Amino acid sequence: MSNLTEKAIKKLNNRGVEIIDIAEIVYDLQKKYISTLTMDDCIKSVCTVLEKREVIHAILTGIAIDEAAEKNLLDEEINDIIKKDDALYGIDEILPLSIVNVHGSIAFTNFGYLDKLKPGIIGKLDKLGEEMKQCHTFLDDIICAIASSAASRLAHKNRID
Numbered sequence: 001m002s003n004l005t006e007k008a009i010k011k012l013n014n015r016g017v018e019i020i021d022i023a024e025i026v027y028d029l030q031k032k033y034i035s036t037l038t039m040d041d042c043i044k045s046v047c048t049v050l051e052k053r054e055v056i057h058a059i060l061t062g063i064a065i066d067e068a069a070e071k072n073l074l075d076e077e078i079n080d081i082i083k084k085d086d087a088l089y090g091i092d093e094i095l096p097l098s099i100v101n102v103h104g105s106i107a108f109t110n111f112g113y114l115d116k117l118k119p120g121i122i123g124k125l126d127k128l129g130e131e132m133k134q135c136h137t138f139l140d141d142i143i144c145a146i147a148s149s150a151a152s153r154l155a156h157k158n159r160i161d
């Protein structure tokens with residue numbers, strides 16, 4: 001595991017997200033398509049996604065913006081918009097597309113699906129943000145992108161015809 005991957009995983013952990021939380025979402029996305037799927041397969045797929053440079057950069061950038069907003073370090077207008085997770089902001093959904101873009105169209109469709117449904121840790125991040133006094137405006141979308149990319153990898157790997 002590279003230093004940057006380790007750093008990204010540590011950052012995710014500090015923000016309340018464990019690899020297993022992401023793997024659970026991947027499992028739910030793919031279990032109906034792959035009958036032999038195990039949680040271990042999903043954990044491995046998430047870890048492989050986390051090895052990619054584009055992915056690490058998106059994670060570290062998104063979390064850096066969240067952290068800057070929670071410390072009120074940005075210009076007031078944009079700081080307020082990010083901190084209150086304004087529904088019309090939208091840039092928090094655009095940044096993680098750099099993760100989805102390298103994992104194909106299955107990753108892309110699942111990304112939109114997860115953003116709407118907010119299963120598991122994705123939905124919990126809002127409440128967790130209040131408890132931990134953290135801003136998770138970019139983080140929830142980054143988790144959507146990692147999970148949908150890991151699911152896409154499994155879908156392509158398990159194609160047998």
Ligand code: MG
Binds near residue numbers: 140
């Ligand atoms: Mg968001």
